Amino acid sequence: MKISEKDVAYVASLAHLELTEGERVRFLRDLNSILDYVDRLGELDTSNVQTAVVADVQGVVPDAGRDDILEGLRKSLPVDVALANAPDSDGTFFRVPKVIER
Amino acid sequence: MDTQSLTIDAARSAIQERRTTAFALADDFYQRIEKQDPLIGAYLTLSKERALAKAAEIDALAASGEVLPPLAGVPVAVKDVMATRGVRTTAGSKILGNYIPPYDCTAVARMESAGAVVLGKLNCDEFAMGSSNENSAWRPVRNPRDLSRVPGGSSGGSAAAVAANMAVATLGSDTGGSIRQPASFCGVVGLMPTYGRVSRYGLIAFASSLDRIGPLTKTVTDAALVLRTIAGRDPMDATSADLPVPDYVAELQKPVKGLRLGVPKEYFGEGLDGEVRKAVEAAIQKLAKGGCEIVPISLPHTKYAIPAYYIVATAEASSNLARFDGVRYGYRASDARSLSGMYRRSRDQGFGAEVKRRIMLGTYALSAGYYDAYYLKAQKVHTLLAQDFAVAFSRVDAIVTPTSPTAAFKLGEKVDDPLAMYLADIFTVTANLTGICGISVPCGETKEKLPIGLQILGKHFDEATILKVGHAFEQN
Numbered sequence: 001m002k003i004s005e006k007d008v009a010y011v012a013s014l015a016h017l018e019l020t021e022g023e024r025v026r027f028l029r030d031l032n033s034i035l036d037y038v039d040r041l042g043e044l045d046t047s048n049v050q051t052a053v054v055a056d057v058q059g060v061v062p063d064a065g066r067d068d069i070l071e072g073l074r075k076s077l078p079v080d081v082a083l084a085n086a087p088d089s090d091g092t093f094f095r096v097p098k099v100i101e102r
Numbered sequence: 103m104d105t106q107s108l109t110i111d112a113a114r115s116a117i118q119e120r121r122t123t124a125f126a127l128a129d130d131f132y133q134r135i136e137k138q139d140p141l142i143g144a145y146l147t148l149s150k151e152r153a154l155a156k157a158a159e160i161d162a163l164a165a166s167g168e169v170l171p172p173l174a175g176v177p178v179a180v181k182d183v184m185a186t187r188g189v190r191t192t193a194g195s196k197i198l199g200n201y202i203p204p205y206d207c208t209a210v211a212r213m214e215s216a217g218a219v220v221l222g223k224l225n226c227d228e229f230a231m232g233s234s235n236e237n238s239a240w241r242p243v244r245n246p247r248d249l250s251r252v253p254g255g256s257s258g259g260s261a262a263a264v265a266a267n268m269a270v271a272t273l274g275s276d277t278g279g280s281i282r283q284p285a286s287f288c289g290v291v292g293l294m295p296t297y298g299r300v301s302r303y304g305l306i307a308f309a310s311s312l313d314r315i316g317p318l319t320k321t322v323t324d325a326a327l328v329l330r331t332i333a334g335r336d337p338m339d340a341t342s343a344d345l346p347v348p349d350y351v352a353e354l355q356k357p358v359k360g361l362r363l364g365v366p367k368e369y370f371g372e373g374l375d376g377e378v379r380k381a382v383e384a385a386i387q388k389l390a391k392g393g394c395e396i397v398p399i400s401l402p403h404t405k406y407a408i409p410a411y412y413i414v415a416t417a418e419a420s421s422n423l424a425r426f427d428g429v430r431y432g433y434r435a436s437d438a439r440s441l442s443g444m445y446r447r448s449r450d451q452g453f454g455a456e457v458k459r460r461i462m463l464g465t466y467a468l469s470a471g472y473y474d475a476y477y478l479k480a481q482k483v484h485t486l487l488a489q490d491f492a493v494a495f496s497r498v499d500a501i502v503t504p505t506s507p508t509a510a511f512k513l514g515e516k517v518d519d520p521l522a523m524y525l526a527d528i529f530t531v532t533a534n535l536t537g538i539c540g541i542s543v544p545c546g547e548t549k550e551k552l553p554i555g556l557q558i559l560g561k562h563f564d565e566a567t568i569l570k571v572g573h574a575f576e577q578n
Contacts, residue, residue: 015424017461018450037521039409042479044483049485084204086431097438098440099440099441
């Protein structure tokens, strides 16, 4: 077993997930089985291999080092449009539960 | 007129010559959707208002005798991972259940600018993560050729809609085989363009270095027509390539005689279904008879592609899906009292099991202490895979393989075994990792009448060659 129950809980907290008891048991099993399969990568000696970057291979991306544009490529969304999909807002800002308890 | 076997050019010509109207055509397709789709489940949302407005616009143009644009009045539909302004876009997920985008995906906008009538949004695996369409938060899609079987995934709705003629052409997305594998399972054509060929602006991100948008169609000619429409530089996607777009339709007419086609031995080994092997080998023989030269080749790192792919894809997914936090859009859990609790519960309740599994795997692979062992290792194997293809493409013009090791499997057959499901992508993921293009064209059926697909892989930005080979095969 590569991953323990404790690891599952730790990774879930990094990923902002809570997970039910059932999901923790399930993912413990699934992640271990997938990582066992991934282990076959260890058969390859990659000590002298560089990492690949798709964009480098192609060399056809014109914006890779473009200058900053003051206004961006287009104007920002108007406030009402930006807020239209928000679960909660006060009409100007997104509203969320309290960040700091006092 | 018979709309069952309608292609893009036939639809456009019929409207141009006033034998039908775009409005009548859209109405005909909506009637068929209403009748057939309850059994198949390809559509999640219909965009009738937008479609009929576009149809009316095309009809006015036709009435004035203008020459119509290439996709004028053609009923199409798009996978629900592409943003459509004012039309609900869920990515197959509960977490975006009520999301109404304020903007259009570039590929969709280009389809409409070319005259296409967008009928609606197509079902898919949640955030395009899956190979069977059973990970849709809303409902599975059934294969129109056999309702007990899956249509493939993740663009299952896009393939099923074309196969059942509930759209003339559709757009799908492909991160590990998600256009080509469902095309193969449903007996239609599916094209994944080169990375950078088609703008990803407005495509809800799964793995940004692997995601592509491409067409699913009835014929290779239609795939060429759609690609010509959606390809090309877009300032809104910094990774879209600034290269000229060939006339892919004209390219189809060029001869295939003398083309060198590589057949990689690693794609014909253990795990390949006997009937699939037979059909693909027969297809290769047919191409040889048509004047192509068949060249045995080797892609020696093929067996490392799936493990490398699932590390890279899940790592990118865990990062991309961090944006779903219940603040700016999407689902928010109502029972949380702190901000961090709100994030966790919204994500817990909003994401389905496979999405959480991949977020967990990707987060783990990127976490301190494991980055070198998993993510960095996978990126290096990615280099080796790219070298395999570079060597092969120095000797051949295209590579031919099966699209999938089996024909469509039964619903429920692999849902409890994520690794078995991942292995369904074994012949398709390499093209995503290496950035090259690929197409699946129907090449026969099993004894049970299930479609089989031939995959043709091409060099970076050489869609013209794989379309030409696919077209030549289809004509014989």
